[in-house]
Amino acid sequence: xxxxxxxxxxxxxxxxxxxxxxxxxxxxxxxxxxxxxxxxxxxxxxxxxxxxxxxxxxxxxxxxxxxxxxxxxxxxxxxxxxxxxxxxxxxxxxxxxxxxxxxxxxxxxxxxxxxxxxxxxxxxxxxxxxxxxxxxxxxxxxxxxxxxxxxxxxxxxxxxxxxxxxxxxxxxxxxxxxxxxxxxxxxxxxxxxxxxxxxxxxxxxxxxxxxxxxxxxxxxxxxxxxxxxxxxxxxxxxxxxxxxxxxxxxxxxxxxxxxxxxxxxxxxxxxxxxxxxxxxxxxxxxxxxxxxxxxxxxxxxxxxxxxxxxxxxxxxxxxxxxxxxxxxxxxxxxxxxxxxxxxxxxxxxxxxxxxxxxxxxxxxxxxxxxxxxxxxxxxxxxxxxxxxxxxxxxxxxxxxxxxxxxxxxxxxxxxxxxxxxxxxxxxxxxxxxxxxxxxxxxxxxxxxxxxxxxxxxxxxxxxxxxxxxxxxxxxxxxxxxxxxxxxxxxxxxxxxxxxxxxxxxxxxxxxxxxxxxxxxxxxxxxxxxxxxxxxxxxxxxxxxxxxxxxxxxxxxxxxxxxxxxxxxxxxxxxxxxxxxxxxxxxx
Amino acid sequence: xxxxxxxxxxxxxxxxxxxxxxxxxxxxxxxxxxxxxxxxxxxxxxxxxxxxxxxxxxxxxxxxxxxxxxxxxxxxxxxxxxxxxxxxxxxxxxxxxxxxxxxxxxxxxxxxxxxxxxxxxxxxxxxxxxxxxxxxxxxxxxxxxxxxxxxxxxxxxxxxxxxxxxxxxxxxxxxxxxxxxxxxxxxxxxxxxxxxxxxxxxxxxxxxxxxxxxxxxxxxxxxxxxxxxxxxxxxxxxxxxxxxxxxxxxxxxxxxxxxxxxxxxxxxxxxxxxxxxxxxxxxx
Ligand SMILES: Cc1ncc(C[n+]2csc(CCOP(=O)(O)OP(=O)(O)O)c2C)c(N)n1
Ligand SMILES: [Mg+2]
Numbered sequence: 001x002x003x004x005x006x007x008x009x010x011x012x013x014x015x016x017x018x019x020x021x022x023x024x025x026x027x028x029x030x031x032x033x034x035x036x037x038x039x040x041x042x043x044x045x046x047x048x049x050x051x052x053x054x055x056x057x058x059x060x061x062x063x064x065x066x067x068x069x070x071x072x073x074x075x076x077x078x079x080x081x082x083x084x085x086x087x088x089x090x091x092x093x094x095x096x097x098x099x100x101x102x103x104x105x106x107x108x109x110x111x112x113x114x115x116x117x118x119x120x121x122x123x124x125x126x127x128x129x130x131x132x133x134x135x136x137x138x139x140x141x142x143x144x145x146x147x148x149x150x151x152x153x154x155x156x157x158x159x160x161x162x163x164x165x166x167x168x169x170x171x172x173x174x175x176x177x178x179x180x181x182x183x184x185x186x187x188x189x190x191x192x193x194x195x196x197x198x199x200x201x202x203x204x205x206x207x208x209x210x211x212x213x214x215x216x217x218x219x220x221x222x223x224x225x226x227x228x229x230x231x232x233x234x235x236x237x238x239x240x241x242x243x244x245x246x247x248x249x250x251x252x253x254x255x256x257x258x259x260x261x262x263x264x265x266x267x268x269x270x271x272x273x274x275x276x277x278x279x280x281x282x283x284x285x286x287x288x289x290x291x292x293x294x295x296x297x298x299x300x301x302x303x304x305x306x307x308x309x310x311x312x313x314x315x316x317x318x319x320x321x322x323x324x325x326x327x328x329x330x331x332x333x334x335x336x337x338x339x340x341x342x343x344x345x346x347x348x349x350x351x352x353x354x355x356x357x358x359x360x361x362x363x364x365x366x367x368x369x370x371x372x373x374x375x376x377x378x379x380x381x382x383x384x385x386x387x388x389x390x391x392x393x394x395x396x397x398x399x400x401x402x403x404x405x406x407x408x409x410x411x412x413x414x415x416x417x418x419x420x421x422x423x424x425x426x427x428x429x430x431x432x433x434x435x436x437x438x439x440x441x442x443x444x445x446x447x448x449x450x451x452x453x454x455x456x457x458x459x460x461x462x463x464x465x466x467x468x469x470x471x472x473x474x475x476x477x478x479x480x481x482x483x484x485x486x487x488x489x490x491x492x493x494x495x496x497x498x499x500x501x502x503x504x505x506x507x508x509x510x511x512x513x514x515x516x517x518x519x520x521x522x523x524x525x526x527x528x529x530x531x532x533x534x535x536x537x538x539x540x541x542x543x544x545x546x547x548x549x550x551x552x553x554x555x556x557x558x559x560x561x562x563x564x565x566x567x568x569x570x571x572x573x574x575x576x577x578x579x580x581x582x583x584x585x586x587x
Numbered sequence: 588x589x590x591x592x593x594x595x596x597x598x599x600x601x602x603x604x605x606x607x608x609x610x611x612x613x614x615x616x617x618x619x620x621x622x623x624x625x626x627x628x629x630x631x632x633x634x635x636x637x638x639x640x641x642x643x644x645x646x647x648x649x650x651x652x653x654x655x656x657x658x659x660x661x662x663x664x665x666x667x668x669x670x671x672x673x674x675x676x677x678x679x680x681x682x683x684x685x686x687x688x689x690x691x692x693x694x695x696x697x698x699x700x701x702x703x704x705x706x707x708x709x710x711x712x713x714x715x716x717x718x719x720x721x722x723x724x725x726x727x728x729x730x731x732x733x734x735x736x737x738x739x740x741x742x743x744x745x746x747x748x749x750x751x752x753x754x755x756x757x758x759x760x761x762x763x764x765x766x767x768x769x770x771x772x773x774x775x776x777x778x779x780x781x782x783x784x785x786x787x788x789x790x791x792x793x794x795x796x797x798x799x800x801x802x803x804x805x806x807x808x809x810x811x812x813x814x815x816x817x818x819x820x821x822x823x824x825x826x827x828x829x830x831x832x833x834x835x836x837x838x839x840x841x842x843x844x845x846x847x848x849x850x851x852x853x854x855x856x857x858x859x860x861x862x863x864x865x866x867x868x869x870x871x
Pocket of ligand 1: 635636637638639654677678679680681682707710711712718
């Protein structure tokens, strides 16, 4: 009996052969066939050579992480067969390039695996060029699943359109060759995809892309960035759309310039952002304080990679949480938010720009490699209403008559009406020095205290519903265990809840997004209620010191005994979360 | 129109009596008044140092940034609203030490902004260490046996980096400096002005009288400001110290290359409801 509409697939090959591009294309085909898809990658910090993989999971219901073994391995080279055959399910298949991989059975210590050799390279050169051998492979995978070739054809057309019809035709021919070859050869694959028609189109998008989309929607008009994995695709995507959306995208000489530029743009009234990883963020730290003291709104996307220092550039970690919270000397309010999936990236990017202007202070959006480069199927975000809120920004008209305007005027909520350079009556100095209400340097002790307090009050203006943690899985009353996580761990944890449910375990998840301002009351209430009802709580973090646990303890006085930490620079797996939960329950 | 008096901020400068920064302040105000710039549409962006306190002493908009970082925010303020007049200013430590990278990169971008270095060949605010422009062998607090390194030559750096307006002034010649700053602001493109600024406290060995003795004016020496090689040769002179315009040419400016800025400045873009319809389609 064939399995319908559930597929796990791994694609592997050397860096530079389009493993990731092809993987994303295949994922999109599955999505267009009406399925929900997860796509994620794993690659070393190399341009050529090195082993890249892309993993896909497709299912009819919403999913957020890869779970289980693979039905299909698409091997663009011999190494892929060698490294990954053991990850195949019983009766799984390998499609391999028979031009380059000779006698793959000698690599495989099992007899249940279906080996499908296809002369990918030959077919590609017949279609117009060897370099399209990955397109042939993609066609072959489609053929194996009996997916409608028209889906792939349409996608190839839109992707290659700007290169002209010759390129489009060659790619379609290459894909068709692979498709026909495999379709003819094999009808016995264990998975069949039956297109689900009539579904509303959804989006397939990763964390970085969703951040860009959110930033563009939020009216960000200035991007200053210095490339650093895994944030770099934000720069590329923004630059690719600069003209269409009227965004000035500046590649800077370094991250110091990037951060100081967004400070300038923010003070001049333009929504501005930068994106970087921990190393670049380290260089931005002084400017962060400048934005804090001069009360300048700006947004910094920090996609964590495994540190310290250069670390593991293309691998993931959640170890910059406390750094993001404490970076820069002195004390000033900042917002730190760690979205948990691509949809949250989109939403929190918009929130970030609104909040930055609401409280006139920098906002750090903490991502990580795993989230930056994991794509999920999400709803079409155009159906989500978005409001642009600019806080106490003064209009040009209001400033016309605002004689004696004080940029840093004291107010109950600590937030001053904000003018920008160029407006009538806007004359003031935005300064890195402590200052009075006009911005003039002041070292008066009373003024100092008043200003520290003024700035500290501002974060209270952020509504509780925005910073609240989110919950999933079993309800508070029926749960047997509370699993706590933050950032990207949400994705595998949601799948872990399902696995636990299948095993008859009612698990509840608390996902903390906002590290500053911290939703202390909500978090404490969830923790104490769990303590009273079942007494089983475990926190999962991608670092070696349980940074979120420290933060929770600091903010609530509640210490979560049990932490499950992963710091091998790889993301959590749903299975290991479920297993850790079971172990904690003694089941 | 604004008068020099109207440009007084009401705060008295905190500089030492006799400091060269006074002359630069007067010249800057004079240039702004002469050009009839509107104070609220003029932004003076500084770093951190004695000279960098200048935004507080002039009644225009100001941005007193971090030590060495005047140019990145100046760049961004200009890109955010290129209808404003942006003047970046800071010390030799600011621009040639900690901020040298920004200095060179800003020069090659040909943004329509002006950058002034208050060049006193010393770290003034931190009480007298050698700077990158301190001449080799000079005894300072941090170099009691004389600086071991050759000094940086700011106009030469600006020329090498591709600046389209390069000049040097002297804070002791206010009318001349006023004219240089006005020319720099008027220049369409990046304008760099290095200013000899005597530090009467930490560089007693570099008094006004020595500058007066050594300097000469390029405009009186038949210098061709369009000749880059001649400009480089003049900038390299050490026996006598030329002031005036070394180099001035017209080239397309940075914002000329950004088509959508021709319609209106970035800050005027309507962001209330940006349509992402087409963008979303890329992900469907
Ligand atoms: C990152 C950083 N490092 C060091 C300092 C200390 N500091 C302040 S001003 C200055 C040098 C000032 O020299 P210069 O830029 O020539 O300005 P001047 O005081 O001579 O006008 C230094 C080292 C600082 N404020 N920030
Ligand atoms: Mg100096």
